[in-house]
Amino acid sequence: MSSRDVILGRVRRALGGPVEAPDSYAKDIDRSYLREHGNRTTQQTVELLAENLADYRAIVHRATSEELPATIVRLLAGHGSRAVAVPPGLPDGWLAEADATQVHDRAENTPAELDEVDSVVTACAVAIAETGTIVLDGSPDQGRRRITLVPDHHICVVRVPDQVVSSVPQALERLDPTRPLTWISGPSATSDIELDRVEGVHGPRTLEVVLVSGG
Amino acid sequence: MSGTFVGMPAFPKAAHDAVRNTTLRANLKHATHTIRDKRERAVSELDDWARLRQAGKEIKDHTLHHLEHYLVQLEESVTAAGGTVHWARDADEANRIVAGLVKETGESEVVKVKSMATQEIGLNEHLETEGIHAYETDLAELIVQLGNDRPSHILVPAIHRNRGEIRDIFRKEMGSWGRPAPEGLTDTPAELAEAARLHLREKFLRAKVGISGANFMVAETGTLVVVESEGNGRMCLTLPETLISVVGIEKIVPTWQDLEVFLQTLPRSSTAERMNPYTSTWTGTTDSDGPQNFHLVLIDNGRTDTLADEVGRQALRCIRCSACLNVCPVYERAGGHAYGSVYPGPIGAILSPQLRGTGSEIDASLPYASSLCGACYEVCPVAIDIPEVLVHLRERVVAGGPATRNGNKVMLRPAKGHAAERAAMRAATWAFTHPAALATGQRLASRTRRFHPRTAPGPGKAWTATRDLPKVPAEPFRDWWKRTNGGKETNK
Ligand code: SF4
Numbered sequence: 069m070s071s072r073d074v075i076l077g078r079v080r081r082a083l084g085g086p087v088e089a090p091d092s093y094a095k096d097i098d099r100s101y102l103r104e105h106g107n108r109t110t111q112q113t114v115e116l117l118a119e120n121l122a123d124y125r126a127i128v129h130r131a132t133s134e135e136l137p138a139t140i141v142r143l144l145a146g147h148g149s150r151a152v153a154v155p156p157g158l159p160d161g162w163l164a165e166a167d168a169t170q171v172h173d174r175a176e177n178t179p180a181e182l183d184e185v186d187s188v189v190t191a192c193a194v195a196i197a198e199t200g201t202i203v204l205d206g207s208p209d210q211g212r213r214r215i216t217l218v219p220d221h222h223i224c225v226v227r228v229p230d231q232v233v234s235s236v237p238q239a240l241e242r243l244d245p246t247r248p249l250t251w252i253s254g255p256s257a258t259s260d261i262e263l264d265r266v267e268g269v270h271g272p273r274t275l276e277v278v279l280v281s282g283g
Numbered sequence: 284m285s286g287t288f289v290g291m292p293a294f295p296k297a298a299h300d301a302v303r304n305t306t307l308r309a310n311l312k313h314a315t316h317t318i319r320d321k322r323e324r325a326v327s328e329l330d331d332w333a334r335l336r337q338a339g340k341e342i343k344d345h346t347l348h349h350l351e352h353y354l355v356q357l358e359e360s361v362t363a364a365g366g367t368v369h370w371a372r373d374a375d376e377a378n379r380i381v382a383g384l385v386k387e388t389g390e391s392e393v394v395k396v397k398s399m400a401t402q403e404i405g406l407n408e409h410l411e412t413e414g415i416h417a418y419e420t421d422l423a424e425l426i427v428q429l430g431n432d433r434p435s436h437i438l439v440p441a442i443h444r445n446r447g448e449i450r451d452i453f454r455k456e457m458g459s460w461g462r463p464a465p466e467g468l469t470d471t472p473a474e475l476a477e478a479a480r481l482h483l484r485e486k487f488l489r490a491k492v493g494i495s496g497a498n499f500m501v502a503e504t505g506t507l508v509v510v511e512s513e514g515n516g517r518m519c520l521t522l523p524e525t526l527i528s529v530v531g532i533e534k535i536v537p538t539w540q541d542l543e544v545f546l547q548t549l550p551r552s553s554t555a556e557r558m559n560p561y562t563s564t565w566t567g568t569t570d571s572d573g574p575q576n577f578h579l580v581l582i583d584n585g586r587t588d589t590l591a592d593e594v595g596r597q598a599l600r601c602i603r604c605s606a607c608l609n610v611c612p613v614y615e616r617a618g619g620h621a622y623g624s625v626y627p628g629p630i631g632a633i634l635s636p637q638l639r640g641t642g643s644e645i646d647a648s649l650p651y652a653s654s655l656c657g658a659c660y661e662v663c664p665v666a667i668d669i670p671e672v673l674v675h676l677r678e679r680v681v682a683g684g685p686a687t688r689n690g691n692k693v694m695l696r697p698a699k700g701h702a703a704e705r706a707a708m709r710a711a712t713w714a715f716t717h718p719a720a721l722a723t724g725q726r727l728a729s730r731t732r733r734f735h736p737r738t739a740p741g742p743g744k745a746w747t748a749t750r751d752l753p754k755v756p757a758e759p760f761r762d763w764w765k766r767t768n769g770g771k772e773t774n775k
Binding site for chain 1: 310313314318328329330331334335337338341342348349350352353354355358370371372376420421422426439441445446449472473475479480483484488489501506512513514515517518520521522537538539542543544547554556557558559560562564566573581583588591596687690
């Protein structure tokens with residue numbers, strides 16, 4: 069007998085015989101927990117996002133869509149970045165004013181090549197206010213998972229208020245489980261040494277989030 | 284479970300030694316109290332916490348009750364998404380499967396995400412015997428691995444080490460595993476973390492095979508989820524060409540929507556954060572993004588035996604948040620190593636003797652490694668009644684009775700000569716600095732037990748309608764010991 073059959077057989081016996089199909093799942097579970105916590109206006113939800121991002125040591129900036137290219141230039145310069153990774157579908161114009169060398173995300177790029185890149189600029193799929201989380205889903209304006217992982221500096225642009233939700237339940241509704249997702253709440257961190265928080269053990273040490281309004 | 288802890292003395296002896304280690308106790312106390320206080324705050328932000336906890340419990344119970352259905356569904360959806368599913372009934376089989384998969388790639392090195400399941404089966408040690416080097420990439424796991432040590436906490440495995448010890452380990456050992464520690468390394472956490480970053484980055488960038496566990500597996504979509512802080516998980520899940528995930532069969536949730544419960548309760552219970560820095564999900568393979576070969580190894584290793592126990596099976600709801608460790612007065616004093624298993628603390632005290640059986644001295648003593656104060660139940664985000672299971676397992680040790688081992692029903696005999704209880708009695712004395720004070724506290728709580736309401740009266744009623752207030756154990760162990768004459772007259 070295969071191990072699969074052995075294990076499934078043991079499960080069946082452990083439960084005292086075959087169990088009927090779970091067609092009652094929807095009503096079996098009490099989902100009276102909240103879809104969001106608190107009553108906020110859209111504006112307040114965006115403020116909460118900014119607050120919670122900052123609380124987890126992301127650096128938050130605001131810009132209108134006209135100001136965005138200049139903001140990105142300023143952030144790249146502030147980090148001293150000479151090379152920036154670019155996802156294939158990054159909106160035209162975001163990097164229009166940047167003079168850093170643009171390294172396009174291609175399947176042939178090795179991790180070692182990416183390691184030479186200073187910064188990465190991406191959009192996001194959704195941002196969660198209550199937890200201060202941005203979620204990337206690998207869409208063309210975000211690129212493959214590795215480009216937001218290996219470089220030390222990640223600039224992530226969130227369109228507000230459209231891409232902002234209040235809560236984790238609302239975020240999951242918007243996301244497609246078949247895509248590889250990365251949820252990011254602040255920069256990489258560890259508390260493994262006497263519970264002192266240290267930023268950036270393996271992922272980007274600096275996370276800058278630009279909240280862009282107006283288009 | 285594997286031989287990681289072979290030769291481990293029973294809990295009382297190990298606890299006795301640990302309690303006398305003052306560095307360990309100071310490290311532990313600082314750590315558990317810090318997380319504990321922060322957790323309180325993180326949980327109190329959500330005013331539907333009790334309902335989330337109840338939903339988490341119901342989802343897990345439902346899944347366990349229909350486990351066969353969901354395992355089959357998961358297998359189908361993972362396969363449809365481009366992954367390959369393997370089944371392993373025990374540690375040996377799981378280790379053989381993983382070693383075989385690594386060999387197929389022609390590689391002799393793998394990078395690993397921290398995973399309880401692979402520790403449970405002793406994967407690293409097995410791979411080593413097959414000539415494959417497994418590198419732990421979580422900072423704490425790295426400290427444990429370089430120090431040739433054992434993990435002592437689910438979440439912060441090197442919690443028993445202070446910064447000076449960590450610096451010494453890095454200086455001495457890093458060079459023989461790869462990039463040596465920088466010259467003049469000091470003991471500041473930032474410098475230590477930087478040394479680890481450089482040491483590990485070299486491995487990530489060349490790794491062809493990654494090995495992980497998973498916090499959740501979604502049956503309907505075939506999605507796996509890893510929750511972490513450092514980014515080492517993302518590295519291992521993204522950069523290698525082949526990814527092998529080794530996961531216990533109980534880690535299933537039925538639907539994508541179910542994650543909304545656990546992604547709220549896990550981080551807050553575990554690291555006391557609103558959300559952990561990184562969560563990664565992957566569904567099979569994705570074209571040119573991440574590993575192009577994905578293998579899921581589903582392990583039983585005592586889980587179906589645990590499932591067969593109607594009282595004990597609730598331990599399978601555990602999402603390994605470690606909240607119960609941080610509130611446990613026995614864990615705080617004894618440390619994680621005393622539990623002789625990769626699962627320390629209250630959850631370890633009920634899980635290990637079920638996964639491994641109560642045949643060995645250490646496993647027979649584990650159900651006694653508790654004061655039954657009930658704090659673990661109160662914090663548990665999936666409402667596992669740990670004291671209830673402890674009492675149930677004590678009874679099994681003392682009185683014997685029916686159990687399931689390797690899928691077969693067996694009749695357990697009472698532990699020989701009540702060695703376990705005698706040992707347990709000593710454990711209780713040793714594990715506490717002020718045994719008398721503690722005992723008084725327990726008795727008070729127990730005597731008033733029937734007056735503790737199961738639901739809050741008045742306006743709080745609606746709030747507790749779906750939640751039981753924590754139960755206080757019926758009788759402290761000491762009293763039971765006295766009353767039953769050291770367990771000789773059992774179960775009166
Ligand atoms: S038993 Fe509960 S509190 Fe303890 S680790 Fe598991 S889920 Fe967390």
